[in-house]
Amino acid sequence: MMDLSAEVIRTLDDVLGLGGRSGTFSRATPLLGAVPELDSMAVVALMAALEDRLGVSFPDDEVDGATFATVGSLVDFVAARAGA
Amino acid sequence: MPDAVEAATVQPPPTPFFLPAGRRGRRFAIHHAPARRAARSAIVYLHPLAEEMNKSRRMAALAARALAADGHAVLQVDLYGCGDSEGDFAEAGWDDWVDDALAAMRWLQQSAPAAPVFWGLRAGCLVAAQAACAAPAPSALALWQPPLDGRTVLQQFLRVGAAARFGAGTVKEYLAEARQSLAGGREVEIAGYRLGRRLADGIEASRLAPCAGIRRVHWFELSMRPEAALPPASTAAIAAWTDAGVAVDAQLIAGPAFWQSAEIVDVPALVAATVHGLGDGDPA
Numbered sequence: 001m002m003d004l005s006a007e008v009i010r011t012l013d014d015v016l017g018l019g020g021r022s023g024t025f026s027r028a029t030p031l032l033g034a035v036p037e038l039d040s041m042a043v044v045a046l047m048a049a050l051e052d053r054l055g056v057s058f059p060d061d062e063v064d065g066a067t068f069a070t071v072g073s074l075v076d077f078v079a080a081r082a083g084a
Numbered sequence: 085m086p087d088a089v090e091a092a093t094v095q096p097p098p099t100p101f102f103l104p105a106g107r108r109g110r111r112f113a114i115h116h117a118p119a120r121r122a123a124r125s126a127i128v129y130l131h132p133l134a135e136e137m138n139k140s141r142r143m144a145a146l147a148a149r150a151l152a153a154d155g156h157a158v159l160q161v162d163l164y165g166c167g168d169s170e171g172d173f174a175e176a177g178w179d180d181w182v183d184d185a186l187a188a189m190r191w192l193q194q195s196a197p198a199a200p201v202f203w204g205l206r207a208g209c210l211v212a213a214q215a216a217c218a219a220p221a222p223s224a225l226a227l228w229q230p231p232l233d234g235r236t237v238l239q240q241f242l243r244v245g246a247a248a249r250f251g252a253g254t255v256k257e258y259l260a261e262a263r264q265s266l267a268g269g270r271e272v273e274i275a276g277y278r279l280g281r282r283l284a285d286g287i288e289a290s291r292l293a294p295c296a297g298i299r300r301v302h303w304f305e306l307s308m309r310p311e312a313a314l315p316p317a318s319t320a321a322i323a324a325w326t327d328a329g330v331a332v333d334a335q336l337i338a339g340p341a342f343w344q345s346a347e348i349v350d351v352p353a354l355v356a357a358t359v360h361g362l363g364d365g366d367p368a
Contacts, residue, residue, distance in 0.1 A: 014308040017345045032250060037346035040247035040275050041135055044240055045344045052315070060243075060259055065250030 004054070004082060005075045011053055012071075015046045027072030032065055043068060056082040095119040095153050098145070103161060105187050108180065109170030112162040113188065114145075116152035123157035123196035125362065127226070128188045130163070130181075130208035130215070132343055133241060133287075134277045137166060140205055140343040147355045154359050157196030161188040163211070174271050174278035178211075178286020185215035189223075201226055201362065206343055207237045210290040217295035224300040226362060227292075228354070229343070232321050234290030241287075245274035292321065294328035301325060302361040303334035304354060306341060333361060 005027075013022035016037040031038055038046070046068075047058045056078050058067075067077045096117045102110040118124070129144060131137040148158040164180040165173035171180075189200055200219060203226035204212035210231065216223040231237050246258035262272045266285075271278045303322060305314055314322075314336050325332050339351035 014340070017340060017347055017349065039346065040244045040250075041344050042346060043247035043250070044243045045341065047243070048240070053309075059256075060246075061254055061256035063255040064253065068250070 004079055005071075007054060008050065008075050008078055009071065011049050012046065012074075015049050016042055025071050027070065027075065029071045031070055031074065032068040038068070050078060054078060054082045095149075098149065098152075103188060103191055105164070105184060108164060108183075111164070111170070111184055111188070112168035113191075114148070114160040115192075116148045116158040116160075118155045118157045118196065119153050120155045123198045124155040125157070125199040125201050125224075126189065126192045126196040127151060127156050127158045127201040127203050127362070128185055128192060128212075128215075129158065129160040130185055130202065130204040130211040131160070131166065132204075132206035132208050133237065135244075135275065136206055136343040139345065139348065142348050143342050143351060143354070144205065146350065146352075147358055150355050150359050151362060154363050156201075156362065157192055157198065159188050159192045161185070172278075173283075174280045175282075176280070177282040178214075178290060181211050181286075182214045182218060185211050186219060189215070189219060199224065203228075203358075205229065206231060207234075207287065210234055210237070210287075210292060213292050213298070214290060217293075217297045219297055222297055222299045224302065224362075225298055226302045226304075226358060228304050228358075229306060229341070230292055230303065230318075232292050232317055234287045237290075238284060238288045241274060241279070242272075245272060245279075248275045294325045294330050298330055301330055301332045302358070303332055304337060304357060304361075305335075306337050306339045306351065306354065308338070308340055312336060333364075335361070 009022045009025050050056055068074055099115045101113055103113045105111050148160055151158050161184060162169035163184050165171035165176035200223040202212035202216045202223055205228040209227040212225055216225055242259055242262050246255040249258055265272050266281045269281050271280050322332050322334050335357055337354045337357055339353055340349050342349045342351055
């Protein structure tokens with residue numbers, strides 16, 4: 001679970017071009033609406049990157065805004081579906 | 085290969101102009117004349133969709149300029165309804181875009197009757213491939229991060245629309261509504277872009293597939309991960325092209341997906357690899 005969380009955060013950093021800012025991220029860190037780089041294009045790119053790196057799928061009927069509310073909500077979503 | 089007879093010329097600046105596209109209006113284009121008397125190839129650049137076009141302008145300009153400096157004639161063209169071209173994005177059709185690519189190449193060949201190359205980024209790769217297949221002479225393709233299939237492109241574009249509306253239901257609900265609207269001939273608004281049925285259908289039907297008109301493909305993908313390799317789907321597609329008798333050189337470049345990054349970033353390694361690839365050996 002620790003590795004998964006680190007991988008999610010690393011993917012966030014890469015996709016959003018945070019340049020290491022994610023080093024301060026914790027489960028409680030708000031994402032959607034709080035991180036300016038996370039616009040609608042970035043959300044789609046993030047899903048594609050997580051799908052590609054972690055073998056997780058983001059089924060359309062399970063994804064909504066709450067998925068990306070915080071680092072924790074995203075990690076939980078991925079953890080529940082990772083490891084294809 | 086440097087030509088000793090060609091004196092080192094000052095590279096002409098890029099020239100913006102409007103290219104006539106018949107009864108369908110004019111297209112904004114930028115011509116990069118080659119830094120030598122006879123162009124080594126004639127390259128038409130096809131941009132990606134919507135916001136990706138805006139985010140990648142700088143990289144396209146850098147590469148176009150570098151290619152021209154290396155002796156190629158390059159024409160960047162804004163497709164119907166995109167950028168500074170005439171037309172309404174909501175009324176665009178995929179076939180219009182392929183026609184634009186062909187018109188651009190005809191224009192470029194007037195001053196640079198050299199080996200044609202259709203160069204695309206993302207969805208532009210699909211336009212490039214279809215144009216090359218329809219072109220009167222055999223061409224080469226230069227593909228930056230090619231999608232294998234227009235269905236993925238449309239799906240990703242619709243997902244952007246869903247993400248822009250987060251809070252009002254799931255992605256699935258939005259996608260179902262969007263597809264229903266499109267099927268009913270109604271436009272769908274995606275992060276400021278109005279997508280019409282004609283274009284959606286055209287994007288969805290497009291494929292990256294070999295044909296008699298394509299001799300050579302230069303394939304470039306990017307990855308931020310140092311240990312990455314080309315995705316299996318790309319490797320399989322490349323094998324299919326090779327089996328069909330097309331010469332393919334494929335490279336993975338370390339760098340960010342500049343067409344979608346929040347801040348404008350440069351990937352000089354991709355520019356260098358493209359110049360090197362297109363300058364290598366047999367032009368067609």
